[in-house]
Amino acid sequence: MYHKLPKLNLPTFGGNMLEWQPFWDSFSAAVHDNLSLNDVQKFNYLKSQLFGEATQCIAGLQITNTNYGQALHVLKQRFGQPHKIVQTYMQSLISLPSPTSNITHLKKFYDSMENYIRGLESIGESHESFGSLLVPIILNKLPGNIRENMVRAHGGDHWNLPSLRQAIQHEITIKEAGQSVNGDDIEPNYTPTSAFFTGTNRNYAKSEREKET
Incomplete structure (x- = not known):
């Protein structure tokens, strides 16, 4: 009988060598060292988390118990050499x-x-x-x-x-x-000169209005 594997929240890996170790640490803890999973199940999880160059380098390996170890060897040789x-x-x-x-x-x-x-x-x-x-x-x-x-x-x-x-x-x-x-206390378009002329013009306009009344 086919049993659907439970979904795990794992990082993905696409071939960036600098991301290999964080990926492997997470995958190893959740899947590789999980004694309740057989190697076919582990291989399924592994393939589901790969993309790009990482997928391509193990594309020829079918999902079998034996090939899981081979897939890990290929990935570590390509991306995991210190x-x-x-x-x-x-x-x-x-x-x-x-x-x-x-x-x-x-x-x-x-x-x-x-x-x-x-x-x-x-x-x-x-x-x-x-x-x-x-x-x-x-x-x-x-x-x-x-x-x-x-x-x-x-x-x-x-x-x-x-x-x-x-x-x-x-x-x-x-x-x-x-x-x-x-940078926070002064308005972007504020300059002392522009403020002076603005204030002067306002006072002049007010004075003219007062003369008219």
């Missing part, structure tokens, strides 16, 4: 577009940088192993005035990765504070 994941994270960091001094651009740069660095740390890489390579790359991407502010606040230009991350975050915090102080 050294390839490290290379992909590093290349993503190196390829980050340089931000402008604009607070929005700087925050987007910082958030992307942090996501990739935390990804490296999540697979067991420490900043001691890759920080010395990344520090000059990240510094060279930052606008000159941002670097000057950071050096002034830091008290020098000798950086390691933790201090550089903290300095960029501090610069963003300062910019946000300045933006909230300077």
